[in-house]
Amino acid sequence: MLTNLFNSRSSVQRKIVLSFLCFILFPLSLFSYASLSISKQTIRERAISGSLARLGLIADKLNIMASDLSSISTLYFSNSSLTDLLKTPSGIGGYEESTKRSFFVKTMINYKYAYTWLDYNTSIFGINGFELHTLYEGKKIGIHSVESEPWYNDVLAANGNIVWVTNPSSKLKSTVDDDYYVSAIRELKDFESGEMLGLVFISVGESFLYDQYRDRLQRDEQALLVDQDGIILSAPDKNQIGRSFHDYVQGNTSLSADSGNFTARLSGQDMLMTYNSVGKTGWKIISYTPIQSLYADITKLERLTLVILILIVAVSIIVSYFIARRLSVPIQRLARSMKIVEMGDLSERSAIDRRDEIGELARKFNSMVARIERLRDRVRVEEEMKRKTEIRALQSQINTHFLYNTLASIRSMLMIDKPEKVDSVIVALVKLLKRTLSEEGEYIPVAEEVDNLSNYVKIQQARQADHLRVLFNIDEQIVHEKMLKFLLQPIVENAIFHGIEPKLEPGTILIRGYRSEDGAIIFQIQDDGVGFKNRAFGEKDADVTETVLGESSGKGLRNIRDRLLLHYGKDAGMRIISRRSGGMEVVLHLPAADRSEETP
Template identity: 25%
Template sequence: MLFQPVRRRKKFATKIVTALLIGILFSITMSSAMFYSTSSKLVKKNVRTSSLQLVRQAAETLSGIIISGNDASNVLYSDVKLQEAVRTVAPDSLQKKEINDDMNRLVNNFVASNSFVKTLYVLREEGTSWGSGSFKLSKVYGKSIRELPWVQLALQKDGEPVWGALAYDPFSGVGDRNDLVLPVTRVIKDFESLEDIGYLLVNMDGQKVLQRIQQIRLGNTGRFYVVDGEGRVMIDGRTERIGLPLREAPLREWAAASREAEFEFEADGVRYYNIKQPLSNGWSMIGTVPVHEITDELIHLRYYIWSSSLGFAFMAVLFGLLLARQVTKPIKQLTAQMKVAETGDFTARTEVNSQDEIGQMSRQFNKMIRRIDSLIHEVQEVQASKQQAELRAVMHRIHPHFLFNTLSTIKWLVRYNETSRAYEALSALVLLLEANMGKKGNFVTLAEELDIVQKYLTILEIRYDRPFRFHLTVDPALLPMTIPRMLIQPVIENAIFHGIVPTADAGDIWLNASEEADRTVIEISDNGAGISEQRIRQLDDAEDGEGDGPGMTGIGLRHVRESIQLYFPAGSSMRLDRRNGGGTAVILTLLKPDQPETLPA
């Protein structure tokens, strides 16, 4: 045998809470997802815009410094006194002093008048060179000027300004590590012969350059630096990186050649966001920041959205439980009263006074129950009237026949001077008529019915002038049992008329009444002539409405059958059977009602 799966009943409250939770969670999830997506795009857009503005601002600041350096270089490059001083290779002592004084005054005054110019040098391969501040001529001629990298680059540009990487000023102070400067170099040409006659080195203040860049923040740890067209670092607060190419090849290629303003790459397990802005000298300002720093706001926003969604979902569950409780409480009350009505108690009423659909259903239920109760009482009254009419009709058919036979017997007893027996018969008839003609209603106890049968047998013994022995085996607890009138008497009469009388001998009738769990069984048997199978079928057909039992036997047994059907629960029955030793047995099976109660009087 296969095991059937157990179906769990889903409560209405659970359905409401589930539906409400799903609806709220779905709406919250969708709105949160849409809000998160929109806000993410907005935040990213704002971050991009802000980052681009920052790098543009940094680039404008640095470009301003570069332009200032270019302007300074152009002004000095075109200065007539500088041209004459550089062209003069072997002046006399008086002229030399005058040139030196003019050049020192020129470079120092120029540095003093320009806040971004740190130092200024005019260098020659032969003769005197000039410089501002703590210029050390000895550092110029420590090695060949032409061999210096920035000089070679300036020669390649043939008079155009050339910017160098951020570095320490090599020609001033003591030692190699002096002030940080951002140099712009160019070859000084003779305006007449266009020959290279010297070199102009304008050093912008490197500390101010770094300060201006570092004042602009990109995230918490983001920074700005400058690369040239080949991806080498030219300006960076971390001076150890200056002059070196960018370590990451993709980043280097993007910084040197790409036109894209944004770029992301990963290094050492950290993803970086980079933005680029070109400078006026062909370099590029690069801003870099870890991606997580610009997305922290999004992460916090996501956590806030989901935590608030969970909070709203929890509130939705509580609200759903409260709502379901308010909704299901009247439904439970209505269901409980329906179960009461299902048992047959039509006094059940609900007390839901709300004005909603449940209240309307409750009022309709009460109205329906009252109507059903009224209809049941009407049906019961009609059925009782019908039963009484049928019972009276049967009795009116049975009694005249029996009364005619009894009076006929008494007449013959009187004729033959059997006065004592005639008196006895009349006395028994009077008692039988008194007990059996409706003085006590249509229902009697089993004890009263058996007493009527005893009186009836007395009359029959006188009539047929033979004894009829009546053997009773009855559970005393059954004697108060209420049964319809003439439930047993017609069976006894049938046993005598059609069973014992044809044998022309005395007879025995046995009545056994016993009680089982849900029924009472009354078996009436005799030792008469018996009954044929054909006769049993005729009586069964009469019960089914396909035939009619002839004579008084059919009327009496039909009355017994109908009484059982009318007054006892479905399943109660009367069954005829043949006894093995001869005679007939009639078995009455009377089921007990679901709610024990006595039959109406």
């Protein structure tokens, strides 16, 4: 069956239908990709939702911790006994001070037992030198030792409100039972005067903070706590505490929203990170889960799907290639044949031999090209015959016109000149006619055309005597160039008979030849004869080409123009100018081209 499907008799339509069947691969791949993408997205959304819920619970617990620590600081802030101790100058009333201190120590113990779930330490520093710690009993540290810390002015600016500071000072490390800690710092004031009495530090160790979220995370999920400045204050890896979170994690780590998620790299792994805010402290609790772990099941499914797709692709490529080759190769061959024909080679024929639609198209193409080739050959023959007939007709007109005018000149000389002079003119005429009417090609060198013109001028000067002067100014660079013969003589003849002869005084004809900048050959034939009969004195040079060619006396010039168009095409031209200074000027423009020899 497969052989019948691909034999030369099967239609292109059937092959195309079979090719489209191979595109089942595309929807199958699209479906597999969409399914895996949707599954990944669903897993990601569920992971984010669950993580945010867990982080919300952790944040609530940390907010409760912050509220309790704030309440404890308020108890100290409003304790009258503490106020008295901080207002009393140090060293005055030692017994009374000792009694108050003892009483206050008991109060601190009572406060600590009131919040048994909290593991915190308290430090109080007075301006008067009073100092008391729940843990530390060593040498006095003194409030002046922390006045240079960057957070000190923030505490004063808070005007009695709590400022949360991570690891406030290395000098206070001995007052807590942890290597890393965070303190709720508050200014103590005199209620009556508003003066600062000291500072109270309620400090919580990193170990206590870590315990608040450690057991609430899922498998493969970890978390860390950062302060309002993005500094890590609690993490599984204790070496990262105190480091900037944005330096620790690679990628877009913006924490500007209250909660959110993003993907970043941590320890060389892509991580799904979610975060939530601890509103009372400005901290962020951030959880992170390896993407690889998150998509572990999907990865297995992806590999299985990929293997299946690779097998389908391999089979589809083989089948598609075979089908495409059967379809496209003949079409490509036919297209190449069309391109060759388009370039002008009508001998090209398509070698496709099939019995389907492509074969039929090739046969129609060959038939069409054969007909076009026959028509082209016939048109070429007809055009060549027409061109030669027109050229010979024009040449015949020119030769007849020239011969008539020359014989008329000789007739006039017979009446007024000696026989010897007439004989020399007749000899010159014979030479000129022999060269002009020869069976040579239509194109001759410029030098030969000028030589022919010189013979003609001699004939006319013999008749005109001193009444005619002819000057030649031909550039040596063009004397070997080929040009259409018998172009200049009719123009000079026209200048003599219609310009110089009607003039009473002697006249001059100037013949110039040169090459223009675009490579064309230019001939200028100027005379100072009577000029154009309708010329108004004082006007500038005027182009009278169409006017002159339209007159009955312009037959010779019309023949020259027609010969130019036949031989050189539309780029050639002839202009007839009525000169302001008197006389006429004819300008011939022979375009730069291959002036190869032609046969008549």
